Amino acid sequence: xxxxxxxxxxxxxxxxxxxxxxxxxSISEGLARNVLSVNVDGEVWDxxxxxxxxxxxxxxxxDDKDGKAxxxxxxxxxxxxxxxxxxxxxxxxxxxDVENGFYYDIDLGDRSISSxxxxxxxxxxxxxxxEKQTFHRKEVSKEExxxxxxxxxDEYKLDLLKDLEDGSISFYESGTFxxxxxxxxxxxxxxxxxxxxxxxxxxxxxxDESRKQLTRVYGITFPKQKDLTVYLLLLEEAKKRDHRKxxxxxxxxxxxxxxxxGLPLWLPKGAQLRENLEKFLxxxxxxxxxxxxITPHIGNKTLYVTSGHYEKYGxxxxxxxxxxxxxxxxxxxxMNCPHHCEIYKTRQYSYKDLPLRLAEFGTVYRYEQSxxxxxxxxxxxxxxxxxxxxxxxxxxxxEFLKVMDIILYIFKALDFKDYSVQISLxxxxxxxxxxxxxxxxxxxxxxxxxxxxxxxxxxxxxxGEAAFYxxxxxxxxxxxxxxxxxxxxxxxxxxxxxxxxxEYTGSDGFKHRPVMIHRAPxxxxxxxxxxxxEHCAGNFPLWLTPEQAIVLPISEKYExxxxxxxxxxxxxxxxxxxxxxxxxxxxxxxxxxxxKIPYMVIVGEKEEAEGTLSIRKHGAGDMGTxxxxxxxxxxxxxxxxxxxx
RNA sequence: GCCGGUGUAGCUCAGUUGGCCAGAGCAUCUGAUUUGUAAUCAGAUGGUCGGGGGUUCGAAUCCCUCCACCGGCUCCA
Numbered sequence: 110x111x112x113x114x115x116x117x118x119x120x121x122x123x124x125x126x127x128x129x130x131x132x133x134x135s136i137s138e139g140l141a142r143n144v145l146s147v148n149v150d151g152e153v154w155d156x157x158x159x160x161x162x163x164x165x166x167x168x169x170x171x172d173d174k175d176g177k178a179x180x181x182x183x184x185x186x187x188x189x190x191x192x193x194x195x196x197x198x199x200x201x202x203x204x205x206d207v208e209n210g211f212y213y214d215i216d217l218g219d220r221s222i223s224s225x226x227x228x229x230x231x232x233x234x235x236x237x238x239x240e241k242q243t244f245h246r247k248e249v250s251k252e253e254x255x256x257x258x259x260x261x262x263d264e265y266k267l268d269l270l271k272d273l274e275d276g277s278i279s280f281y282e283s284g285t286f287x288x289x290x291x292x293x294x295x296x297x298x299x300x301x302x303x304x305x306x307x308x309x310x311x312x313x314x315x316x317d318e319s320r321k322q323l324t325r326v327y328g329i330t331f332p333k334q335k336d337l338t339v340y341l342l343l344l345e346e347a348k349k350r351d352h353r354k355x356x357x358x359x360x361x362x363x364x365x366x367x368x369x370x371g372l373p374l375w376l377p378k379g380a381q382l383r384e385n386l387e388k389f390l391x392x393x394x395x396x397x398x399x400x401x402x403i404t405p406h407i408g409n410k411t412l413y414v415t416s417g418h419y420e421k422y423g424x425x426x427x428x429x430x431x432x433x434x435x436x437x438x439x440x441x442x443x444m445n446c447p448h449h450c451e452i453y454k455t456r457q458y459s460y461k462d463l464p465l466r467l468a469e470f471g472t473v474y475r476y477e478q479s480x481x482x483x484x485x486x487x488x489x490x491x492x493x494x495x496x497x498x499x500x501x502x503x504x505x506x507x508e509f510l511k512v513m514d515i516i517l518y519i520f521k522a523l524d525f526k527d528y529s530v531q532i533s534l535x536x537x538x539x540x541x542x543x544x545x546x547x548x549x550x551x552x553x554x555x556x557x558x559x560x561x562x563x564x565x566x567x568x569x570x571x572x573g574e575a576a577f578y579x580x581x582x583x584x585x586x587x588x589x590x591x592x593x594x595x596x597x598x599x600x601x602x603x604x605x606x607x608x609x610x611x612e613y614t615g616s617d618g619f620k621h622r623p624v625m626i627h628r629a630p631x632x633x634x635x636x637x638x639x640x641x642x643e644h645c646a647g648n649f650p651l652w653l654t655p656e657q658a659i660v661l662p663i664s665e666k667y668e669x670x671x672x673x674x675x676x677x678x679x680x681x682x683x684x685x686x687x688x689x690x691x692x693x694x695x696x697x698x699x700x701x702x703x704x705k706i707p708y709m710v711i712v713g714e715k716e717e718a719e720g721t722l723s724i725r726k727h728g729a730g731d732m733g734t735x736x737x738x739x740x741x742x743x744x745x746x747x748x749x750x751x752x753x754x
Numbered sequence: 755g756c757c758g759g760u761g762u763a764g765c766u767c768a769g770u771u772g773g774c775c776a777g778a779g780c781a782u783c784u785g786a787u788u789u790g791u792a793a794u795c796a797g798a799u800g801g802u803c804g805g806g807g808g809u810u811c812g813a814a815u816c817c818c819u820c821c822a823c824c825g826g827c828u829c830c831a
Contacts, residue, residue, distance in 0.1 A: 212826095223758065310826030311757025318828045322757055325826070353824095357765080366804095366822060418831060425829090444831055478755050478829060479822095487830080576831075595830090627831095664788040691788065699792035713790060723791080731791055 126159040146179035155293040181206035183295040184330040190286035191233035202265045210329030227306040238301040242284040244294035251275035303337035350589035352642035353484040371482040371489035381655035399468040404448035410438040416447040445471035449497040450609040458613035464500035485639035492634045498626040506556035516597040536573030545603030553601040578604030589643040596632040659686040661697040663713030670717040681741045
């Protein structure tokens with residue numbers, strides 16, 4: 110007998126070799142019907158795999174992440190089987206589960222498929238699912254595996270096999286499809302009740318641009334038809350939050366092919382919003398000891414040769430600007446750091462002068478590949494809320510903590526709760542690609558890890574993701590459709606101080622090299638506004654929103670009073686508009702609601718006579734009658750509540 | 755940059771297999787209306803059907819090419 114410990118810590122005795130499915134059945138028949146896979150000591154197993162020793166066991170259903178993953182991974186196999194039957198001779202790459210569904214990379218040879226073919230494939234998948242196919246795990250030797258896929262002519266699986274060790278290789282057979290796979294899988298396919306193929310895309314084999322591009326088919330499956338319906342509805346809802354759609358509807362920004370791809374035009378309301386954000390951060394930074402600087406949009410090419418950026422990115426950037434002077438060339442600045450280094454060099458520093466924090470909302474231009482451009486989140490001209498902190502090596506950690514405070518303060522102010530944090534460190538296998546001394550790297554990496562721990566933040570550590578010049582810490586937020594974007598970033602840099610020969614005099618009287626920290630809490634104004642829009646679906650916090658109130662006169666007869674109210678509110682620094690169209694009040698309200706203006710101020714006969722205002726709140730409805738003073742106070746209170754913490 | 759998709763008025767979309775002068779709603783403008791908490795009525799303006807080339811008696815519709823956008827891949831100093 111073995112002892113199985115369940116998640117609620119209860120323990121049960123079972124004969125050796127019991128399977129997850131049998132354990133489920135011993136608990137309840139219902140559970141046995143719904144269970145998809147089993148976690149055995151933290152590892153996900155097939156439900157049919159015998160358990161031979163004492164273990165902690167968790168039965169995964171659709172409500173568990175691992176349960177979904179098992180279902181989707183099995184669905185990928187099923188889709189592959191369907192495709193192989195419909196398109197014989199197809200070669201298969203990899204087919205994993207992902208956050209929302211699964212995909213399979215396939216090579217169709219000379220043929221191609223498009224979304225028009227989805228229905229036919231979906232139908233076939235459902236037919237196969239109904240056959241209640243079982244997944245059969247088979248341990249095979251490397252030799253056998255190679256023989257099988259060589260016979261099938263599938264070079265991708267052969268390529269994968271190269272990196273696998275003999276003895277650790279398993280096949281899964283289901284229906285007519287056999288795949289190289291470590292599992293786990295569903296006991297059988299009958300739990301897959303609804304299928305939707307989502308999209309088709311090109312994907313390079315092994316993520317390598319220089320290799321062949323395969324066709325990637327994305328799909329998702331569900332245990333109930335209703336789950337699929339709900340999911341599709343959710344997707345529709347998410348699309349309504351798309352910042353590109355809201356940006357157009359609320360007249361925040363636009364693009365023009367005549368200006369150029371990826372070069373946003375900020376419309377008056379968008380500019381107002383952005384200005385409010387800038388003011389907010391400038392205020393925070395002033396208190397945190399940052400000194401504002403301003404540098405030009407272009408710089409002599411030699412500046413970037415010195416920084417090393419020209420060598421690395423020159424070919425793929427906007428090309429140099431010629432001048433009438435022979436051989437003179439300028440570059441649109443792709444980053445602000447070299448300029449800030451030159452500012453540093455304008456004087457001498459004692460160790461007591463550090464840290465020096467230079468801040469600039471600096472607009473930079475990068476020639477991103479055309480396929481990369483995406484609304485405001487990825488553009489070719491953007492403004493970084495940039496600052497560079499020049500400090501002593503012993504100050505890195507403290508400065509890091511202070512920057513983190515700013516970023517966390519901003520996220521809190523804007524109610525960003527679902528962010529993730531990533532620490533990017535060196536790749537220990539590949540140390541020669543990094544610049545800077547071993548000692549400083551260690552110090553900086555340690556400082557970042559400790560700073561994150563001190564703040565009690567959960568961060569993913571990614572080795573090999575550091576920039577060549579230093580480790581970094583990134584704050585990422587998801588957009589409406591779950592795509593992850595980097596916003597705030599803090600990066601340690603040993604490269605530029607070296608290249609620009611930056612110095613300070615230490616207490617020992619010798620010259621030392623300062624450490625440079627790049628940081629941008631928003632990341633860029635463009636991307637931040639994009640994510641902010643999707644976060645609040647265009648309903649910006651009152652203090653940020655470009656239009657805070659609108660006066661709606663019942664008819665032209667109340668124009669005099671209405672205009673008086675307008676002036677009063679604007680004088681009280683409430684950004685207020687006036688709707689003077691000869692429309693009915695219902696229409697004016699509807700339009701103001703659509704424009705997501707927080708407060709509607711309705712004035713008519715009664716209000717004029719009493720000197721009052723009828724207030725309606727966006728999304729909430731009629732709030733009743735206020736004196737102008739009471740309303741101003743209401744707005745001011747709401748703003749101070751939102752910005753005080 | 756690569757793979758796949760899309761492109762009709764400012765916006766959202768009709769326009770079956772090529773065939774009268776390309777339509778609708780909203781928005782805009784004009785007029786009427788003077789309105790009380792999510793759409794007043796009437797009229798008008800607005801399109802080289804993304805650009806260019808081709809096939810055809812005839813192209814929004816078929817073919818080629820370029821451009822832009824969308825979903826991914828790769829990239830992101």
